[in-house]
Amino acid sequence: MVKVLKSLAELKIGQSAIIDSFTDKEMALKLLEMGCTPGEVVKLDRIAPLGDPIAISVAGYLLSLRKAEASTVLVSPI
Amino acid sequence: MEPNKSFVNFSERTSLKVALVGNPNSGKSTLFNALTGLNQKTGNFPGVTVDKKSGFSKLNNTLTAEFIDLPGSYSLYPKSLDERVAFEVLCNSDNADHPDITIIVADASNLKRNLFLVSQIIDLKIPVILVLNMMDMVEKEGDVIDTIRLSEKLGVKVVGVSARNKEGVDALKQALLQPLPVPQYDFIEIKKIAPEAIEKVKSVLKVKSDFIAFQVINNLSDISFLHDKEMQIKISDALNTCIIDTNKLQSLESVERYKVINRIVEDCITHQSAIKTKSFTQKLDSILTHRIFGYAIFIVVLFFIFQTIFFLAAFPMEWIEHLFISISELASNILPKGELSNLLVNGIIAGLSGVVVFVPQIALLFAFIAILEDTGYMARVSFIMDKLMRRFGLNGRSVIPLISGVACAVPAIMSARTISSWKERIITILVTPLMSCSARLPVYTLIISLVVPPHKTLGFFNYQGLILMALYLIGFISAITVAWILKWILKAREKSYFIMELPVYRTPQWRTVGYTIFDKVKLFLFDAGKIIVAISIILWFLSAHAPGNKFEQIEKKYQLKRTRNDFDLQQVDAKIAAEKLEASYAGMIGKSIEPVIKPLGFDWKIGISLVTSFAAREVFVGTMATIYSAGNTDNTQTIREKMKAEIDPETGQPKFSVAVGFSLMIFYAFAMQCMSTLAVVYRETKNWKWPFIQFLFMGALAYISSFIVYQLLK
Numbered sequence: 001m002v003k004v005l006k007s008l009a010e011l012k013i014g015q016s017a018i019i020d021s022f023t024d025k026e027m028a029l030k031l032l033e034m035g036c037t038p039g040e041v042v043k044l045d046r047i048a049p050l051g052d053p054i055a056i057s058v059a060g061y062l063l064s065l066r067k068a069e070a071s072t073v074l075v076s077p078i
Numbered sequence: 079m080e081p082n083k084s085f086v087n088f089s090e091r092t093s094l095k096v097a098l099v100g101n102p103n104s105g106k107s108t109l110f111n112a113l114t115g116l117n118q119k120t121g122n123f124p125g126v127t128v129d130k131k132s133g134f135s136k137l138n139n140t141l142t143a144e145f146i147d148l149p150g151s152y153s154l155y156p157k158s159l160d161e162r163v164a165f166e167v168l169c170n171s172d173n174a175d176h177p178d179i180t181i182i183v184a185d186a187s188n189l190k191r192n193l194f195l196v197s198q199i200i201d202l203k204i205p206v207i208l209v210l211n212m213m214d215m216v217e218k219e220g221d222v223i224d225t226i227r228l229s230e231k232l233g234v235k236v237v238g239v240s241a242r243n244k245e246g247v248d249a250l251k252q253a254l255l256q257p258l259p260v261p262q263y264d265f266i267e268i269k270k271i272a273p274e275a276i277e278k279v280k281s282v283l284k285v286k287s288d289f290i291a292f293q294v295i296n297n298l299s300d301i302s303f304l305h306d307k308e309m310q311i312k313i314s315d316a317l318n319t320c321i322i323d324t325n326k327l328q329s330l331e332s333v334e335r336y337k338v339i340n341r342i343v344e345d346c347i348t349h350q351s352a353i354k355t356k357s358f359t360q361k362l363d364s365i366l367t368h369r370i371f372g373y374a375i376f377i378v379v380l381f382f383i384f385q386t387i388f389f390l391a392a393f394p395m396e397w398i399e400h401l402f403i404s405i406s407e408l409a410s411n412i413l414p415k416g417e418l419s420n421l422l423v424n425g426i427i428a429g430l431s432g433v434v435v436f437v438p439q440i441a442l443l444f445a446f447i448a449i450l451e452d453t454g455y456m457a458r459v460s461f462i463m464d465k466l467m468r469r470f471g472l473n474g475r476s477v478i479p480l481i482s483g484v485a486c487a488v489p490a491i492m493s494a495r496t497i498s499s500w501k502e503r504i505i506t507i508l509v510t511p512l513m514s515c516s517a518r519l520p521v522y523t524l525i526i527s528l529v530v531p532p533h534k535t536l537g538f539f540n541y542q543g544l545i546l547m548a549l550y551l552i553g554f555i556s557a558i559t560v561a562w563i564l565k566w567i568l569k570a571r572e573k574s575y576f577i578m579e580l581p582v583y584r585t586p587q588w589r590t591v592g593y594t595i596f597d598k599v600k601l602f603l604f605d606a607g608k609i610i611v612a613i614s615i616i617l618w619f620l621s622a623h624a625p626g627n628k629f630e631q632i633e634k635k636y637q638l639k640r641t642r643n644d645f646d647l648q649q650v651d652a653k654i655a656a657e658k659l660e661a662s663y664a665g666m667i668g669k670s671i672e673p674v675i676k677p678l679g680f681d682w683k684i685g686i687s688l689v690t691s692f693a694a695r696e697v698f699v700g701t702m703a704t705i706y707s708a709g710n711t712d713n714t715q716t717i718r719e720k721m722k723a724e725i726d727p728e729t730g731q732p733k734f735s736v737a738v739g740f741s742l743m744i745f746y747a748f749a750m751q752c753m754s755t756l757a758v759v760y761r762e763t764k765n766w767k768w769p770f771i772q773f774l775f776m777g778a779l780a781y782i783s784s785f786i787v788y789q790l791l792k
Contacts, residue, residue: 025325030577031178032332033153037193040336045360049369050465053576059190063578064461066670 003033008073009054011044017075018042024072031073035059085257086205088178094143096254097175099164100183100198101192103581105211109183109241110147111593113251113568116460120601123175128163131678132176137251146175152191154198155328156293156300169290170201170303179205186210186223186238187582189347193339194332197265200232205258207235211251214240215582219587221349223250228346232260242587253486275520278316282307292331321328358631359454359582366455372462379455380481383446387439387485394438402431424622430615432694433607436488436754440602441595443482443489445494448594450478452586456496457578464576467505469557471565473502474576480557484550487755488606491762492598498578501570508772509561511755514553515746517695521746522549524699527718529739545743552747556779602758609757617693621686621725622666628661659704664689678745678781679738679788681726693753698746737791741784749780 005020019040022028034056042059045047053066082788088094099105101190111118114133123130131147148167149160156162181197189210196208207228216223218368229236237245237253268288269276272295279291283305288443294301298313305313365371406423412417460474467476475497482490490510496502523546525675530542574576623629636654647699687701706720724733750756756769763769 009755016555023327026573029155029325029328029332030575032336033155033194034577034579035194035335035336037336046367048367048461048465049372050462051463053461055363055367055461055580059188059663061188061191062582064457064576064578064580066464066576069575 005034005074006046007054007073007075008042009067011047011075011077012073013044013073015077016041016043017077020074020076023074027069027072031069034062034063035061038071043078061077079685084260084262084277086178086260086348087257089141089255090139091178091225091656092140092142094137094141094179095175095177096143097146097148097167097177097180098183099148099168099180099195100211101151101152101185101188101195103579104150104183104192105183105241106150106183107147107593108587109209109211109247110145110592111589112241112244112247116593116596118597119238120597123163123167128408130157135251137255137266138360141255143251143254146177153195154202154293156297158568159173160280160662162300165293165301166303168199168204168285169293169301173303177204180783181205181207181209181212181250183209185212186628187212187215187219187221189223190336190339190343193342194335196232197335197339198289199347200234200261200265201268201287202717203261203287205260207253207258208232208456210236210238211241213238213246213598214243217611221347223684224346224348228342231342231345232265233263235259266331266338267394268331268334271330271334272320272322275317278320281537282312282316283533292327295322296327311408316517319521324781363458363580363584366458367462372458376459376462379450380477383443384481384484386446391438391442391485398435398437399431402427402434404778405429420622421618424696426611426616428618429611430607432614433610433756435601435769436486437485437599438604440489440492443485443493444594444598445591446494447478448591451496452584452590454581454583459578460578461580470561470567471502471505472558472561473497473499473506473574476502476506479634480554482555483510483515483557486515486517487511487752488602488758489598489754491758492602495762499570499574501568502574504568504768505561505564507759507768508775509557510565511750511752511772511776512553512557512560512748514550515695515752516550517752518746520696521698522546522743524702524718525734525739525784528721528734529736549743551745556748560775571776574692601761605761606754606757609760610754613753617690618665620661620662621659621690623663624658624661625663625666629658632657632661655704656706659686659701678784679735679741679792680745681733684742688745688751691746692753695746695751735791737788741788742792744787745780745784747780748776750776 008015008017008019011017018036019036019042022031022037040058045055045057045062047054051067053064054070055062056065056070057063081343089205098106098110110131110133114135118131118133119134121130122128128149133147135145136141148164150551151161151164152166154161154168156165157396167173167177168180171178180199184196186192199206209229210225213223223238225236225238235253235258237246237250239250241247264287272292275295276288276291279285279294280622282287283291283294284779285291285294286305290304292303294313295317296483302310316625347507366375406427409427410419410423413422447456450459453598455477457479459477462474463477464474467474472480476494478496479490479494482493486509491507494503494506494510497506526542526545530545534540632654636650665682667689668687671681671685671688673687674678678690683702683705686705688696690701691698702721706724721734722732724734725731726735750773755772759769759772760766
């Protein structure tokens, strides 16, 4: 099966996905140390009332990040 | 991993240095407080402007340990100043704060991510103890952590505690006295990532571990403590032939670390039942970050905090003022009349009073902030406000400082410390004093009562009230506008991130609240206090001294009147005070700036008040009272009468016209006339550049606006 990649910012609330790769090297470092490693399952938990930032469940905790930051993370939805 | 062979033992020593490191929200500060109690001090790490908290605790009859609280960090990449400090202290054995033992505090209920930092510190090959904090939470969630197995896998001692309940703290203290294994084996084979480069660095620079060599490769210029200039050239020469992509190397490192961590976590944690606390957090989040309730609740919370600081703090502030008045009365009665007692009473005691009076507001604001942080609500406030604030170059965390600025800029600026991005924090600090603080209120009330008729419009809107509200609005609008402008001017030191943990909700801890209050009040009293007292003394000198024998001449002039009975003595004294102030250095400054402030509609009398207002804005009222020889300064009625009766010699009209009144209010709305704020801005930025810039831009804003207002209304 061909993997369909999306950015993390495009997930719907409640949707889970597996982290595939990053498009911004610097951002990747920041996210990697926070536990967003390739292969890790993430779930979009909620979106802030004004549409940005978003909150995701990853590595057993809740992480908030801006949409611009989330858009550098490529994921494959499950 | 195999068991360790090397051990250290410090039980025979009399002193021991212990550093605490850990992720933000890992409960590191709570543990630090539990270990040291109130036996703490705040200082600086040598050479850098990062606050260093340290404290002492007796481990047994002979051994006293010094605990150093290193800045919270998610990793050991020396990117930010805080992280660099932590890295240097841990790696450089010549550093004055280099610990004998490092305690790594990890949130056990969030083990996976916390182990990342742990794994990096293990690779430094220094003696460590891993503290698994919040073990009570793990239990509540129905998980079991096999600490013995974890200790075996990591090759370090593991101690489980719940710092909040002080459980396990004594066991931790005992663990410091026992032989400790020193990590022997690399957590990950860092050499595999950059074999050639690591070898080359090690061939010229002596380092304890491959990981340190790896850090040197990636941050050659940032890690200056490991090498001098000469060595740096040697290293870069050695690395000349290697192709180094630091981002890639560090990404590889992170991925490798998490691979090992995932295996360990799987091995050591067993989930026994369904998660409870996290679903509670989810439920609460759906209300507190709701698009309507979220903001409504936030406004209620803000309203409550603001009201409390504004009104509740007024009582203790009044007591403090009365206390200092009694002290100065007592002092002037006991002490012989003279220059020295004058300095003590009007310079030093008055200055101290001006410092201590802020304590109730600082204590209350930080009590609330500690509660909001401790419960986890503060992170949600940032979450729902970030987008709005970001447009103005601010951050979700700027909301609290800005709103608190309405009560007082001093605690508000201190609260900006939770903003992690340097640029957003500086902008917040720079614009907060534009918010209309409570010290402006007496000035506004006095002038409004002078120039605005107490009529009502539309039946119930009071003109005076409307003007007051407009002044508060002007403060707010100017703050966000200036923030927006600064957003374009200031260069960011680092990219602005909003990658932030949303911690689970917990009940606040009163002990933490107490420590926060104690800490902040102490910080303010000792750091900003010094500067405030110094400036108070200067201001006292300026207004209580005159060149030559001018004061004696004034005394002499009234000597005759004093002896005659048909003069009201109080009236004479008030006149003497007024003339003395006019003759004083402050009066001379007021007169010399008159040409400059004339286009704003101000005369030298207002000029003097502008100078003395620098002590605190509300001093304006007192100075006006002295100048207009109103006698009793508590009686605003008389000041108002006198000011109202003042005629402008040039126009023949009342001096305090609508134009002058509004010009003056606008001036007070914008000008940076508060030495306490400037002192705190210096304290928080550790650089005089920022209070200086703030003073200039607010002054320019005040001058230009007042000029426009006066010229338009004239």
